[in-house]
Amino acid sequence: MIPVTPLNTERPSALATEISERLNAAIREHLLAAFAPDNTKSLRAFAAPEVAELLGVSGQFMRKVHAEGTVPEPSDIRAGRRYYSAQEIWNAREILERSSRTKGRYVPRRSPEEKLQVWQLMNFKGGSSKSITTIHLAHYFALRGYRVLAVDLDPQGSLTSMCGISPEIEFDGLTIYDAIRYDDPVEMVEVVQPTYFPGLSIAPSRLILSEFETESAVHSNPNQPFFTRIRNALVQVENDFDLVLVDSPPQLGFLTIAGMAAASSLLVPLTPSMLDVSSTAQFLELAGAYMGVIEDAGATLQYDHFKFLVTRDEPTDVPSQQLTSFMRALFQDRVMSATALKSTAISDATMLKQSIYEVVRSEMTRATYDRAKGSMDAVGEEVEQMIQQAWGRS
Ligand SMILES: Nc1ncnc2c1ncn2[C@@H]1O[C@H](COP(=O)(O)OP(=O)(O)OP(=O)(O)O)[C@@H](O)[C@H]1O
Ligand SMILES: [Mg+2]
Incomplete structure (x- = not known):
């Protein structure tokens, strides 16, 4: 102590x-x-039924491909039960994809004609679950075989620490700031690093990133406007990823706006309280004004999707349900159907800087875990459908 x-x-x-x-x-x-x-953080093993669900096959199918020797047995077998590392799941995907008649069934990566998905989560209301939603989406997609880059645009570095890098503990490596700074920026490939979570890389952040706000205010080089800097950094690594998830700080500064200029879709997480809804209205009013300004300065903004996500949803709380219905009545399908439920399973996991996907089911009250994971899966599935749609697959 x-x-x-x-x-x-x-x-x-x-x-x-x-x-x-x-x-x-x-x-x-x-x-x-x-x-x-x-x-260092490490990722748990996944039990056979979870793996079958992730791969979209039956348990019987998995046993068959192991018996035939098509897919190697996982190295961890306890009392006759198979446990897979996330890497072993990735390897199984690659093997099954090679013999699958439906291309993309096991490895759903984009083809060169399908454009990189850049989803920015933004809202200047602090605590609207931007970072928690970002990490859950990142894990959801990485577990399903997508190559995901998480970009932390918040100098507070919450997403960075959820990715196993602790800005609090001697992290002095390169950050996204180094790729977007005005003075002698480094290549983005030097900034991006793999995480302990197979399929997920991070462009980390720490306090120094706030320098971008000050520098952008004084740098008025029309050849290198601030809003091109994140997009330019992402272009350098785009071949390595299918999906980029950008977490933004709770403010509408240069970082958030530069993120908006790089994004292909926007997601606005929103907790169903009157204060949050009115602050989101102000946020969007300002965001709209800034979008106009950077468009006039030459930015092309075009979003496949621009959606609200209700977060920390409490189905038994009447006022919050009324507010959610109000938002749906006003904006129809601009509000995602799935909501992220408020759950102690999520808050307990985040205390340990984990997502619900990192928690072992048996270590929690099962019903609580199932509800929380079911809700995060539903959010992920809906975003996945929107991505497939943007790629013209569905
Ligand atoms: N679904 C949930 N159930 C329970 N608690 C949640 C849930 N989502 C988020 N929280 C809690 O709310 C807090 C704020 O979430 P988060 O850090 O994602 O918000 P944020 O929008 O990123 O905040 P900031 O604006 O400060 O960056 C976290 O401490 C987290 O534990
Ligand atoms: Mg955050």
């Missing part, structure tokens, strides 16, 4: 610094306990 001594309250600057130091030390201790012993 960290010794708790009286804080220095003589000067606000000293007080803030002391609070920050104490918090950082405590966070470091908490994280070290969560990620012991080597401070």
